Amino acid sequence: xxxxxxxxxxxxxxxxxxxxxxxxxxxxxxxxxxxxxxxxxxxxxxxxxxxxxxxxxxxxxxxxxxxxxxxxxxxxxxxxxxxxxxxxxxxxxxxxxxxxxxxxxxxxxxxxxxxxxxxxxxxxxxxxxxxxxxxxxxxxxxxxxxxxxxxxxxxxxxxxxxxxxxxxxxxxxxxxxxxxxxxxxxxxxxxxxxxxxxxxxxxxxxxxxxxxxxxxxxxxxxxxxxxxxxxxxxxxxxxxxxxxxxxxxxxxxxxxxxxxxxxxxxxxxxxxxxxxxxxxxxxxxxxxxxxxxxxxxxxxxxxxxxxxxxxxxxxxxxxxxxxxxxxxxxxxxxxxxxxxxxxxxxxxxxxxxxxxxxxxxxxxxxxxxxxxxxxxxxxxxx
RNA sequence: UGGGGCAUAGCCAAGCGGUAAGGCAACAGACUUUGACUCUGUCAUCUCCCUAGUUCGAAUCUAGGUGCCCCAG
Numbered sequence: 481x482x483x484x485x486x487x488x489x490x491x492x493x494x495x496x497x498x499x500x501x502x503x504x505x506x507x508x509x510x511x512x513x514x515x516x517x518x519x520x521x522x523x524x525x526x527x528x529x530x531x532x533x534x535x536x537x538x539x540x541x542x543x544x545x546x547x548x549x550x551x552x553x554x555x556x557x558x559x560x561x562x563x564x565x566x567x568x569x570x571x572x573x574x575x576x577x578x579x580x581x582x583x584x585x586x587x588x589x590x591x592x593x594x595x596x597x598x599x600x601x602x603x604x605x606x607x608x609x610x611x612x613x614x615x616x617x618x619x620x621x622x623x624x625x626x627x628x629x630x631x632x633x634x635x636x637x638x639x640x641x642x643x644x645x646x647x648x649x650x651x652x653x654x655x656x657x658x659x660x661x662x663x664x665x666x667x668x669x670x671x672x673x674x675x676x677x678x679x680x681x682x683x684x685x686x687x688x689x690x691x692x693x694x695x696x697x698x699x700x701x702x703x704x705x706x707x708x709x710x711x712x713x714x715x716x717x718x719x720x721x722x723x724x725x726x727x728x729x730x731x732x733x734x735x736x737x738x739x740x741x742x743x744x745x746x747x748x749x750x751x752x753x754x755x756x757x758x759x760x761x762x763x764x765x766x767x768x769x770x771x772x773x774x775x776x777x778x779x780x781x782x783x784x785x786x787x788x789x790x791x792x793x794x795x796x797x798x799x800x801x802x803x804x805x806x807x808x809x810x811x812x813x814x815x816x817x818x819x820x821x822x823x824x825x826x827x828x829x830x831x832x833x834x835x836x837x838x839x840x841x842x843x844x845x846x847x848x849x850x851x852x853x854x855x856x857x858x859x860x861x862x
Numbered sequence: 863u864g865g866g867g868c869a870u871a872g873c874c875a876a877g878c879g880g881u882a883a884g885g886c887a888a889c890a891g892a893c894u895u896u897g898a899c900u901c902u903g904u905c906a907u908c909u910c911c912c913u914a915g916u917u918c919g920a921a922u923c924u925a926g927g928u929g930c931c932c933c934a935g
Contacts, residue, residue: 485926497895578896645895690895692934697897723907731898741886742873748885767926805894830900 485511491597491607491618492516492659494553494561499618501553502669503660505676507616508557515641517562517607517615519552519810521570521691529692532699542693552679554855562610566602570691573597579704582681585759586834587731588850589645591690592848596648599858602793604656609725614658619648621845622662632788632845637665644804647838648786649846698729698737705729710762711740715755717775724764727757732862733775733830738766753830756862776827777856782837782849791815792846799840802831802851820849826833833862 494516508514522545524533535542547563549821554561574593581588586808599617607615620635620642635747636643649657661669673681688694695720703727706789710721724730730737734754742748746768755774756765778799783789799808806835813820822837831854838848854862 489882499895502863530934582897587897591896594896685895687868687894688896693895734898736888736898739872739887741888742875743886744874746886748873748874751886804896804897830899835897 486513488614489515490564490614490616491603491610491612492549492619493603494518494558495618495686496549496553496583496680496683496746497618497730498669498673498678498683499620499661501550501678501680502672503616503618503619504553504559505557505672505678506660507658508559508737514616515560515562515612516550516554517603517728518547518564519564519598519603519691520547521566521594522693523567526567526702527571527575529695529700531703532695532696532701536642544738545806549679549683551586555839556676556678564603564606566598568719571603581834582701582705582728585727587832587848588834589836591645592648592836593658594683595645596653600653600657604653608656614656619646620661620666621659622843623657623659625842629743629789632664633660634840634845635659635845637661640666643840643845644778644836644838644848646799647836647845648784649788650786651788652775654788658734689792694737698725701729702726703829708762709766712740712764714768715765715767716741716772722765727759727762730754730757732757732763735770738764740766752792755830756772771829773856774861777824777831777854777861778827778856779821779823779853780837780857781852783852784850785820785847786817786849787839787847789846796848799842801836802828802836803835803842811837813839819852827856 490507490512491509492514494500496518504514504516522529523619524536528588530536539649543562551561574590574597577593578588578590604615620637620640622633622635624631624633625830630651632646632649635642670681686693699831705726707725710724710727711720712724713719714721720737721743732754735751738752738817749772750768751773752766752768753762753770753772754774755767792813795812797810797812800811801808809828811824814821814823831851833854834852835851836848837851839846853860
């Protein structure tokens with residue numbers, strides 16, 4: 481059976497981290513004709529990424545450290561490493577969207593669009609042009625093939641499941657992809673990397689926006705969206721209780737960075753949470769309770785609706801994740817002339833416009849959408 | 863310029879003679895391929911507005927300053 485797979489050419493996206501390194505090793509072991517591709521999609525200097533960037537003074541650019549790690553892995557496994565840049569594509573298709581969303585007062589999820597437009601589009605097409613049959617990544621997700629149909633499913637390691645970030649993929653994109661880590665745990669991945677003496681075996685998982693990295697977020701945004709000071713208002717009594725440096729920089733449900741504390745006549749044990757952003761008036765509304773009624777919604781409208789295997793029937797109740805690593809919650813999907821929306825059996829807390837609502841039926845990821853407006857008892861609240 | 867009250871960390875605040883609670887904020891770390899949430903830790907020592915005194919010992923008592931608040935002008 482190795483003969484069959486040896487004729488299948490797979491381009492593995494190799495990031496320099498453990499996950500993609502092990503993905504590569506596993507596919508190679510299975511007998512595929514594997515190559516590796518290292519992407520560079522962000523140029524900190526060219527993209528004016530200075531403020532809030534902790535790596536500027538590093539002796540070696542972190543991307544080059546990652547490249548070195550990727551190269552070590554490729555060399556260790558005897559695999560050819562290609563290198564490709566999608567800096568323009570990332571800027572145009574992901575980062576412009578990201579900034580436009582923030583300017584509207586929303587909280588976008590760039591990594592979802594990075595997958596949709598870069599890894600599973602620009603990178604996939606690049607690989608196809610080079611004659612590859614598939615791309616593969618180190619995502620924790622399963623691709624399940626049943627006859628002619630292909631499904632996206634949660635990874636075996638439920639704690640690491642990354643289908644949330646893959647919710648905007650099309651069936652076509654999925655068909656050309658392999659997820660070698662879908663059936664193993666993170667612990668096993670680390671163990672395999674160690675056993676094979678792969679350089680990133682003990683490397684810390686990377687976080688922050690994919691391809692950009694860890695940033696002091698508010699300062700990072702200030703490179704592109706200028707600070708505009710304004711007031712912070714208690715949504716429950718309209719009183720000004722503080723000042724912010726720009727409503728754009730905050731997320732609904734956020735607590736940190738408000739600088740409000742020790743106000744008289746308030747419960748001293750309670751913290752303040754962002755519950756509304758008025759971009760036009762530049763007002764940030766907050767509430768003094770993590771369960772304040774103003775944080776609740778019972779219906780949300782959706783844009784960018786994507787069903788991987790065809791749209792579900794109007795009125796179907798499904799499981800939905802509104803943020804990464806959140807427990808699934810019940811919601812009923814509706815679509816009419818006005819658009820699509822979800823209705824909840826009970827009000828949910830701090831749902832954030834711009835983030836993804838991702839649909840599940842058991843372990844199958846049906847697709848997802850982007851959260852538009854929030855409603856509570858039929859009143860728009862965002 | 864008569865009377866009364868209060869001055870403790872960025873903010874709120876406990877403490878009532880025995881060697882500075884707690885909360886919020888902030889910061890750091892953990893978690894995390896977005897942004898958040900969450901969790902853990904740190905955070906007053908020529909220290910409790912200043913000065914002098916009483917005392918073995920004072921944030922706590924006394925006197926005098928200084929500042930703020932309230933009532934009466």
